[in-house]
Amino acid sequence: MAPGFLSDDTARALAALVRLEQATDAAPLARLRGIRELAATLEADPAALVAVRAALADGAGWDDVAEAAGLSASAAKYRWAGDDDEIAERHEASRRRKRERPSSVPTDLPGLSVAEAAAKFGVTAQAIYQRVNRGLLEARTVELPDGRKYKRVFPEE
Incomplete structure (x- = not known):
């Protein structure tokens, strides 16, 4: 670790950005790369977790931690609650879900989406x-095949 509380990698990225x-x-x-490098190293730096654990040991609650981190209490708990193995498993499960479930809706589905059908008939989705x-x-x-489900409407043409 660097003389301060940041890791050596984060301290180097900060110095480079300065x-x-x-x-x-x-x-x-180059400025943009420097900013991204610092952001990435800060995200990976254990300094935040160390600070959270110290704050909790000093009597701070999750609401206090969340406010200081600019997160909701549930997001702060998700990120930092538990021991190192629990945190690592939670984060790996999240990364696995993101890899396995693309965020975009496929464009080659049969029929119409409910929204498309509503637009076609000039009515609301509820209708x-x-x-x-x-x-x-x-x-x-x-x-x-990846488990995502979509309601599709098949109007008679």
């Missing part, structure tokens, strides 16, 4: 659900 800030000819992309419940429109739930 040098860029003081340089009169620092290229914009589409009512028409489905009354048997006026066919709808099915389409499940993808």
Whole structure:
């Protein structure tokens, strides 16, 4: 560790960014890279976890920790509650879910989404659900191999 509370990597990234800030000819992309490097090393630095544990040991509550970190109490607990193994497992499970479940909706699904059907008929999504419940429109739930499910409407053409 550096003489202060930051890791050596974070201290180096901070010093590099200070040098860029003081340089009169620092290229914009170099500044951007320096900012991102510091942000990435700060995110990985154990200094925040050490500070959280010290604050909790000193009597601070999760609301106090959350306020200091600019997070909600539940987000602070998610990030820092438990021992190192529990935290690592929680974060790895989150990364695994993100890898396994893409954030974008596939564009090659059959039929129409409820929103697309509502736009097509000039009604609300609720009206589409009512028409489905009354048997006026066919709808099915389409499940993808990764477990994501989408309600799809199949209007008669």
